[in-house]
Amino acid sequence: MENRKVKFDSHTNLLQLEEHMYPLVDVKTPNVFHNLFPYEEVPKIAFNDRIVPHHMPDEIWITDTTFRDGQQSRAPYTTEQIVRIYDYMHRLGGPKGKIRQCEFFLYSKKDRDAVYKCLEQGYEFPEITSWIRASKKDFELVRDMGLKETGILVSCSDYHIFYKMRMTRKEAMEHYLSVVRECLEIGVSPRCHLEDITRADIYGYVIPFCLELMKLSKEYQIPIKVRCCDTMGYGVNYAGAVIPRSVQGIIYGLMIHAGVPSEMIEWHGHNDFYKAVSNSTTAWLYGASGVNCSLFGIGERTGNTPLEAMVFEYAQLRGTLDGMDTTVITEMADYYEKEIGYHIPSRTPFVGSNFNVTRAGIHADGLLKNEEIYNIFNTQKFLNRPAMVAVSNTSGLAGIAHWINSYYRLPDEKKLTKDMPLVSMVKEWVDKQYEEGRVTVITDNELVKVIDESCKKLSIALV
Structure with missing residues (x-):
C-alpha cells in the first residue's frame, strides 16, 4: 500500500491510489463459470454490490x-x-x-x-x-x-x-x-x-x-x-x-x-x-x-x-x-424492403410498418386531437413518417381521411377532408365489414385495395 502512487484523475478531479498490477493467471483447467452459466439451467445473474x-x-x-x-x-x-x-x-x-x-x-x-x-x-x-x-x-x-x-x-x-x-x-x-x-x-x-x-x-x-x-x-x-x-x-x-x-x-x-x-x-x-x-x-x-x-x-x-x-x-x-440525419433511417428501411427484399418485422422500433400506428379506438381519438398524446416524438420530422391511425369501426370519416393523408403522404394542397366522396366510399366498405361481424382492425393492404378500386370508380388519382 505504501509503495502505490497517488495520482490526480483529470476526469473526476480527484486524487486516486494507483491500482495493483494484474499478472496472467495461467490455470491448468478452464474456468468456465459454471456457477453462473450452468448449461442445464437458465444462466444466473449474481451480485456483489461493487459499484x-x-x-x-x-x-x-x-x-x-x-x-x-x-x-x-x-x-x-x-x-x-x-x-x-x-x-x-x-x-x-x-x-x-x-x-x-x-x-x-x-x-x-x-x-x-x-x-x-x-x-x-x-x-x-x-x-x-x-x-x-x-x-x-x-x-x-x-x-x-x-x-x-x-x-x-x-x-x-x-x-x-x-x-x-x-x-x-x-x-x-x-x-x-x-x-x-x-x-x-x-x-x-x-x-x-x-x-x-x-x-x-x-x-x-x-x-x-x-x-x-x-x-x-x-x-x-x-x-x-x-x-x-x-x-x-x-x-x-x-x-x-x-x-x-x-x-x-x-x-x-x-x-x-x-x-x-x-x-x-x-x-x-x-x-x-x-x-x-x-x-x-x-x-x-x-x-x-x-x-x-x-x-x-x-x-x-x-x-x-x-x-x-x-x-x-x-x-x-x-x-x-x-x-x-435520421430521415435516412426510413430511406434505408424502404431500400431493404423494396430493393433487397428483406422483411422488417412490423413492430420493429423506428422502422417497422406499425411502430407509430395507433390501433386502439380510444387512443386513436386522442391522437387525432393531439398527436403528442400517443406519438413518441415528431416522427414526421425525424423519420419522415407521420403518426398513423389504424382504421376500425370507431374511426369515423375523420379517422379514414387522416389514414389516407398519412399513408400516402399527401401534401397539404392534396389532403382529403372527411366530406369528400372517396372518404365516404371507404367508410361504407369499412362499416359493412363490421356489420358482418368483423372484430379486428382493417389492414393496410385491405385499405389500399379498397382505395384503389374506389379511385377507379371516381376516376381520380391520389398521387
Whole structure:
C-alpha cells in the first residue's frame, strides 16, 4: 500500500491510489463459470454490490458491422448494395461523422471490390476498416488496399482458449501478441476483438492481456483498440452485478486496471437476452467511446445492437443529434424492403410498418386531437413518417381521411377532408365489414385495395 502512487484523475478531479498490477493467471483447467452459466439451467445473474462510477467519455460514436457480422446471418450483399448502404451510412452520420467506421470482409474478390468502390466515394466517415484472419499475408492485403485498421479475433474466454483453440491461457496470449506484433510491424493498427468477454476471467486473463497490448501500442506508437464482444448476449447492466456479466465492471477494469483509454474501447453486443441496446448504452455511460452496431440489428442468431437504436440513444444522452440525419433511417428501411427484399418485422422500433400506428379506438381519438398524446416524438420530422391511425369501426370519416393523408403522404394542397366522396366510399366498405361481424382492425393492404378500386370508380388519382 505504501509503495502505490497517488495520482490526480483529470476526469473526476480527484486524487486516486494507483491500482495493483494484474499478472496472467495461467490455470491448468478452464474456468468456465459454471456457477453462473450452468448449461442445464437458465444462466444466473449474481451480485456483489461493487459499484463503479459513471465515466461518460468526452466524445462517443457508433461503428458499424453491417457488412461483417450482419452478412454472417443472411445472403451476401451485392457490391452495388454495399455501396448504396455505405452512402446511406455517410449521410446518416452527418458532418461530424457520428457513424465513425464500417468494417468489411476482405476474403473474396467480391469483398475487396466492394471496399474499392466504397473507397472511391472519398468519404472521411465512415472510415473503412477490415476484419481478417490473423495472418501476415492478410495484414499486407490490408496495407496494400490503403486501410489503416483491421480487426483481429482474439477469443478470451476459457471456453474458446481451452476447448476451441486447445491452448493454455499463456499459449493463447503469446500467440495473440505475436499476431498483433506482426500487424504493427507493417504499420496497420489492430482492433482486437475479445470474443466471449462476458464468460472470460476478466482479472485473470483479459486485463493482463490488455496490459500487454497497451505496452505494444506504446512501443510502436500505433493505437490498439479493444472491442468487448458480448458474443452470447450474457452482459447485464445492473448495478452491483458480478463480472464477467457486468458491462460496467468490464469497462471499468479495462480503463482503470489495464490502462485502455476510452477512445480505444468499443462494445459489441448481441441480443440473445434482449439486452443489446441497454448494454451498449451502459458501455457508453461507463467509459467506452464506441458501440459497434448492425443496421436493423441483423446479425448472428438474435442479432447485434441495432444501429438506428443507438442513433436515438445518442440523441437522448447528449441532448442533440450532432448533425445526424435520421430521415435516412426510413430511406434505408424502404431500400431493404423494396430493393433487397428483406422483411422488417412490423413492430420493429423506428422502422417497422406499425411502430407509430395507433390501433386502439380510444387512443386513436386522442391522437387525432393531439398527436403528442400517443406519438413518441415528431416522427414526421425525424423519420419522415407521420403518426398513423389504424382504421376500425370507431374511426369515423375523420379517422379514414387522416389514414389516407398519412399513408400516402399527401401534401397539404392534396389532403382529403372527411366530406369528400372517396372518404365516404371507404367508410361504407369499412362499416359493412363490421356489420358482418368483423372484430379486428382493417389492414393496410385491405385499405389500399379498397382505395384503389374506389379511385377507379371516381376516376381520380391520389398521387
